Amino acid sequence: MKAEDLKTKTADELQKLLLDTRKAQFNLRFQKTSxxxxxxxxxRKLRRNVARIKTFLTQRRKEEAAAPKAKKTSSKKAA
Incomplete structure:
Protein backbone atom coordinates (compact mmCIF):
# COMPACT_ATOMS: atom_id res chain seq x y z
CA MET A 1 0.00 0.00 0.00
CA LYS A 2 1.34 3.39 -0.97
CA ALA A 3 1.42 6.45 1.26
CA GLU A 4 -0.72 8.40 -1.21
CA ASP A 5 -3.51 5.85 -0.75
CA LEU A 6 -3.35 6.20 3.02
CA LYS A 7 -3.47 10.01 2.96
CA THR A 8 -6.97 9.97 1.50
CA LYS A 9 -8.41 7.57 4.08
CA THR A 10 -10.19 8.60 7.28
CA ALA A 11 -9.09 7.47 10.73
CA ASP A 12 -11.86 4.86 10.85
CA GLU A 13 -10.84 3.46 7.48
CA LEU A 14 -7.23 3.31 8.64
CA GLN A 15 -8.26 1.44 11.81
CA LYS A 16 -10.17 -1.12 9.74
CA LEU A 17 -7.27 -1.46 7.33
CA LEU A 18 -4.88 -1.96 10.24
CA LEU A 19 -7.08 -4.71 11.65
CA ASP A 20 -7.34 -6.46 8.28
CA THR A 21 -3.59 -6.21 7.70
CA ARG A 22 -2.82 -7.63 11.13
CA LYS A 23 -5.16 -10.57 10.50
CA ALA A 24 -3.45 -11.27 7.19
CA GLN A 25 -0.06 -11.04 8.89
CA PHE A 26 -1.19 -13.48 11.58
CA ASN A 27 -2.41 -15.99 8.99
CA LEU A 28 0.80 -15.73 6.97
CA ARG A 29 2.89 -16.40 10.05
CA PHE A 30 0.99 -19.64 10.63
CA GLN A 31 1.35 -20.62 6.99
CA LYS A 32 5.08 -19.97 7.14
CA THR A 33 5.44 -22.10 10.27
CA SER A 34 3.53 -25.00 8.75
CA ARG A 44 7.77 -8.34 5.33
CA LYS A 45 5.44 -6.26 3.16
CA LEU A 46 2.60 -6.62 5.65
CA ARG A 47 4.85 -5.66 8.56
CA ARG A 48 5.86 -2.49 6.75
CA ASN A 49 2.25 -1.71 5.85
CA VAL A 50 1.29 -2.01 9.53
CA ALA A 51 4.01 0.48 10.43
CA ARG A 52 2.92 2.82 7.63
CA ILE A 53 -0.73 2.72 8.75
CA LYS A 54 0.23 3.30 12.39
CA THR A 55 2.30 6.32 11.34
CA PHE A 56 -0.66 7.90 9.56
CA LEU A 57 -2.97 7.17 12.51
CA THR A 58 -0.53 8.87 14.88
CA GLN A 59 -0.28 11.89 12.58
CA ARG A 60 -4.07 12.18 12.45
CA ARG A 61 -4.34 12.01 16.25
CA LYS A 62 -1.71 14.73 16.64
CA GLU A 63 -3.50 16.94 14.11
CA GLU A 64 -6.81 16.48 15.93
CA ALA A 65 -5.19 17.27 19.27
CA ALA A 66 -3.54 20.40 17.89
CA ALA A 67 -6.69 21.71 16.20
CA PRO A 68 -8.63 22.57 19.40
CA LYS A 69 -5.59 24.34 20.86
CA ALA A 70 -5.39 26.58 17.81
CA LYS A 71 -9.05 27.53 18.15
CA LYS A 72 -8.65 28.45 21.83
CA THR A 73 -5.76 30.81 21.20
CA SER A 74 -7.46 32.56 18.31
CA SER A 75 -10.64 33.27 20.30
CA LYS A 76 -8.83 35.52 22.83
CA LYS A 77 -9.17 39.23 22.31
CA ALA A 78 -6.30 41.64 22.66
CA ALA A 79 -6.68 44.22 25.42
Missing amino acids: GQADNPSEI
Missing part, protein backbone atom coordinates in the same frame (compact mmCIF):
# COMPACT_ATOMS: atom_id res chain seq x y z
CA GLY A 35 5.47 -24.71 5.48
CA GLN A 36 2.49 -23.69 3.35
CA ALA A 37 3.51 -20.11 2.64
CA ASP A 38 3.58 -19.39 -1.08
CA ASN A 39 5.33 -16.05 -0.78
CA PRO A 40 7.25 -15.57 2.49
CA SER A 41 8.29 -12.05 1.48
CA GLU A 42 4.65 -11.03 1.89
CA ILE A 43 5.19 -11.10 5.68
Whole structure:
Protein backbone atom coordinates (compact mmCIF):
# COMPACT_ATOMS: atom_id res chain seq x y z
CA MET A 1 0.00 0.00 0.00
CA LYS A 2 1.34 3.39 -0.97
CA ALA A 3 1.42 6.45 1.26
CA GLU A 4 -0.72 8.40 -1.21
CA ASP A 5 -3.51 5.85 -0.75
CA LEU A 6 -3.35 6.20 3.02
CA LYS A 7 -3.47 10.01 2.96
CA THR A 8 -6.97 9.97 1.50
CA LYS A 9 -8.41 7.57 4.08
CA THR A 10 -10.19 8.60 7.28
CA ALA A 11 -9.09 7.47 10.73
CA ASP A 12 -11.86 4.86 10.85
CA GLU A 13 -10.84 3.46 7.48
CA LEU A 14 -7.23 3.31 8.64
CA GLN A 15 -8.26 1.44 11.81
CA LYS A 16 -10.17 -1.12 9.74
CA LEU A 17 -7.27 -1.46 7.33
CA LEU A 18 -4.88 -1.96 10.24
CA LEU A 19 -7.08 -4.71 11.65
CA ASP A 20 -7.34 -6.46 8.28
CA THR A 21 -3.59 -6.21 7.70
CA ARG A 22 -2.82 -7.63 11.13
CA LYS A 23 -5.16 -10.57 10.50
CA ALA A 24 -3.45 -11.27 7.19
CA GLN A 25 -0.06 -11.04 8.89
CA PHE A 26 -1.19 -13.48 11.58
CA ASN A 27 -2.41 -15.99 8.99
CA LEU A 28 0.80 -15.73 6.97
CA ARG A 29 2.89 -16.40 10.05
CA PHE A 30 0.99 -19.64 10.63
CA GLN A 31 1.35 -20.62 6.99
CA LYS A 32 5.08 -19.97 7.14
CA THR A 33 5.44 -22.10 10.27
CA SER A 34 3.53 -25.00 8.75
CA GLY A 35 5.47 -24.71 5.48
CA GLN A 36 2.49 -23.69 3.35
CA ALA A 37 3.51 -20.11 2.64
CA ASP A 38 3.58 -19.39 -1.08
CA ASN A 39 5.33 -16.05 -0.78
CA PRO A 40 7.25 -15.57 2.49
CA SER A 41 8.29 -12.05 1.48
CA GLU A 42 4.65 -11.03 1.89
CA ILE A 43 5.19 -11.10 5.68
CA ARG A 44 7.77 -8.34 5.33
CA LYS A 45 5.44 -6.26 3.16
CA LEU A 46 2.60 -6.62 5.65
CA ARG A 47 4.85 -5.66 8.56
CA ARG A 48 5.86 -2.49 6.75
CA ASN A 49 2.25 -1.71 5.85
CA VAL A 50 1.29 -2.01 9.53
CA ALA A 51 4.01 0.48 10.43
CA ARG A 52 2.92 2.82 7.63
CA ILE A 53 -0.73 2.72 8.75
CA LYS A 54 0.23 3.30 12.39
CA THR A 55 2.30 6.32 11.34
CA PHE A 56 -0.66 7.90 9.56
CA LEU A 57 -2.97 7.17 12.51
CA THR A 58 -0.53 8.87 14.88
CA GLN A 59 -0.28 11.89 12.58
CA ARG A 60 -4.07 12.18 12.45
CA ARG A 61 -4.34 12.01 16.25
CA LYS A 62 -1.71 14.73 16.64
CA GLU A 63 -3.50 16.94 14.11
CA GLU A 64 -6.81 16.48 15.93
CA ALA A 65 -5.19 17.27 19.27
CA ALA A 66 -3.54 20.40 17.89
CA ALA A 67 -6.69 21.71 16.20
CA PRO A 68 -8.63 22.57 19.40
CA LYS A 69 -5.59 24.34 20.86
CA ALA A 70 -5.39 26.58 17.81
CA LYS A 71 -9.05 27.53 18.15
CA LYS A 72 -8.65 28.45 21.83
CA THR A 73 -5.76 30.81 21.20
CA SER A 74 -7.46 32.56 18.31
CA SER A 75 -10.64 33.27 20.30
CA LYS A 76 -8.83 35.52 22.83
CA LYS A 77 -9.17 39.23 22.31
CA ALA A 78 -6.30 41.64 22.66
CA ALA A 79 -6.68 44.22 25.42
